[in-house]
Amino acid sequence: MTAQLPLPGAPLQHYVSSAPFDPLSIEAMTDAQAKVHLASQLRLMWWKFRRHRLALASGIFLLALYGMIIIAEFVAPYNLHTRNVDFIHAPPQRVRLFHDGKLIGPYVYGREMALDMDSLKRVYTDNKSDVQPLRFFCRGDDYRLWGQFATNVHLVCPAKGGQLFLLGTDRLGRDVLSRIIYGARISLTIGLIGITISFVLGIIIGGLAGYHGGWFDLLVQRVIEVLQSLPSLPLWMALAAIMPVTWSPIIIYFGITLILGMLDWTGLARAVRSKILALREEDYVLAAQLMGAKSGRIIGRHLVPGFMSHLIATATISIPGMILGETALSFLGLGLRPPITSWGILLTEARSVSVIAFYPWLLFPMIPVILVILAFNFLGDGLRDAADPYR
Incomplete structure (x- = not known):
C-alpha cells in the first residue's frame, strides 16, 4: 500500500496513528528525517546556506557594514570635513596596549612633525612620552544624526587635545578612516x-x-x-x-x-x-x-x-x-x-x-x-x- 504522506504543517501524530506500517512511510522516519520532510522550502534553503561557511560569514560582514552606515556619524571618530591643519598627510597611528611593560588599555602616542628640507616632506615621529588613551562612547565633533538629532557622541575619540588617525590623513588633514x-x-x-x-x-x-x-x-x-x-x-x-x-x-x-x-x-x-x-x-x-x-x-x-x-x-x-x-x-x-x-x-x-x-x-x-x-x-x-x- 502506498504510504500516506503528511501535508506541510499537519500534526505528525495523525499520520502515525492512521497510516498502515510501511518502511517508507512517515512513521518509519527518524525525527531528523521527519523534520526535513516537513520543512518549508525557505527553511531548506537556510539549512543549505548555513553549511556554506564563507557565504554565511560574508552575509554577516555585509549586514554589519549596512548597519554601520545607518549610524556612520556615531562610528566615525571625526566629522566628514573636520580638518587638522597641524597633521597634513600624517601616516597611520598604531594602537597599543602596553606601555613600559604595563597594561594601560588601548592608546596611541602623540605625534611630532618636522619638515624635511630636501624633499619638503612632512616627517612625523612618535613622542613616546605622550601617551594618549582612547576614549569610548565619548563626546567629540558635533553632528546631526540622520539630519535630525543634534549630538556629539562618538563610538571612539582621541584623548582630549590628542590625535587619532588610525588610517592617516589626507592633503587637508582630514581623517581617512x-x-x-x-x-x-x-x-x-x-x-x-x-x-x-x-x-x-x-x-x-x-x-x-x-x-x-x-x-x-x-x-x-x-x-x-x-x-x-x-x-x-x-x-x-x-x-x-x-x-x-x-x-x-x-x-x-x-x-x-x-x-x-x-x-x-x-x-x-x-x-x-x-x-x-x-x-x-x-x-x-x-x-x-x-x-x-x-x-x-x-x-x-x-x-x-x-x-x-x-x-x-x-x-x-x-x-x-x-x-x-x-x-x-x-x-x-x-x-x-x-x-x-x-x-x-x-x-x-x-x-x-x-x-x-x-x-x-x-x-x-x-x-x-x-x-x-x-x-x-x-x-x-x-x-x-x-x-x-x-x-
Missing part, C-alpha cells in the same frame, strides 16, 4: 538602488518577452544584444559626462544610479525570459488562463515566484558591478562630485604616482571596495547553491 566610513554610505547604497531599478526592469521586460514571445520578444532580444555589445566603461563615461556641472550633488547621485540601473537590466531580463519560456507551458499556467487571469497576474503571482531565489542570487552578484562602476566613474572625475563622498571620490587623492610613493595610505579606500566585492560574490555563490533544487 572617518571619510571611508562616511563614503560607505554612498558606495553601498548606490548598488542597492541601482539593482532595484535593474531588478524591476529585468523582471517586467524579460517576463513579458518570455510569456508573450512574438515580435516583442524579438525586439527585446535585439535591444539586449546591442546593449551587451557596447563596452561598459566608455558608455558609462559618455552618459555621465552628459550631466551638467550645474546639477546639485544629490541629483548627480541619482543620475549615476539611474545610469547604472538602466544598463544592467539586460542580463537579468535574459535570465527571466529563459525561465518563463520553460514554465509557461505548465498545467497551472493553463489553469490560471482558463480562470481568466491576466498575463500580469500570471507572471507576477505564478511564474516569477517559482524562480525568485535564483533572481535574488543573481542580484547579489550584480551589485558589485554597480559599486565598481560608481568607483571607476568617480575616480575618473566623471561620476559623483564633492562635497558628496564615496570610495571612488577618496581614491582620486591617489591618482598621482608621486602621491602614492610618499603617502601610500591614501590607497586604503581600495580595501573596503575589494572586501565588499568579494563578500557579495561569496554571498551570491552561497545563495545560488542553496536555491538549486538539484543539489
Whole structure:
C-alpha cells in the first residue's frame, strides 16, 4: 500500500496513528528525517546556506557594514570635513596596549612633525612620552544624526587635545578612516538602488518577452544584444559626462544610479525570459488562463515566484558591478562630485604616482571596495547553491 504522506504543517501524530506500517512511510522516519520532510522550502534553503561557511560569514560582514552606515556619524571618530591643519598627510597611528611593560588599555602616542628640507616632506615621529588613551562612547565633533538629532557622541575619540588617525590623513588633514566610513554610505547604497531599478526592469521586460514571445520578444532580444555589445566603461563615461556641472550633488547621485540601473537590466531580463519560456507551458499556467487571469497576474503571482531565489542570487552578484562602476566613474572625475563622498571620490587623492610613493595610505579606500566585492560574490555563490533544487 502506498504510504500516506503528511501535508506541510499537519500534526505528525495523525499520520502515525492512521497510516498502515510501511518502511517508507512517515512513521518509519527518524525525527531528523521527519523534520526535513516537513520543512518549508525557505527553511531548506537556510539549512543549505548555513553549511556554506564563507557565504554565511560574508552575509554577516555585509549586514554589519549596512548597519554601520545607518549610524556612520556615531562610528566615525571625526566629522566628514573636520580638518587638522597641524597633521597634513600624517601616516597611520598604531594602537597599543602596553606601555613600559604595563597594561594601560588601548592608546596611541602623540605625534611630532618636522619638515624635511630636501624633499619638503612632512616627517612625523612618535613622542613616546605622550601617551594618549582612547576614549569610548565619548563626546567629540558635533553632528546631526540622520539630519535630525543634534549630538556629539562618538563610538571612539582621541584623548582630549590628542590625535587619532588610525588610517592617516589626507592633503587637508582630514581623517581617512572617518571619510571611508562616511563614503560607505554612498558606495553601498548606490548598488542597492541601482539593482532595484535593474531588478524591476529585468523582471517586467524579460517576463513579458518570455510569456508573450512574438515580435516583442524579438525586439527585446535585439535591444539586449546591442546593449551587451557596447563596452561598459566608455558608455558609462559618455552618459555621465552628459550631466551638467550645474546639477546639485544629490541629483548627480541619482543620475549615476539611474545610469547604472538602466544598463544592467539586460542580463537579468535574459535570465527571466529563459525561465518563463520553460514554465509557461505548465498545467497551472493553463489553469490560471482558463480562470481568466491576466498575463500580469500570471507572471507576477505564478511564474516569477517559482524562480525568485535564483533572481535574488543573481542580484547579489550584480551589485558589485554597480559599486565598481560608481568607483571607476568617480575616480575618473566623471561620476559623483564633492562635497558628496564615496570610495571612488577618496581614491582620486591617489591618482598621482608621486602621491602614492610618499603617502601610500591614501590607497586604503581600495580595501573596503575589494572586501565588499568579494563578500557579495561569496554571498551570491552561497545563495545560488542553496536555491538549486538539484543539489
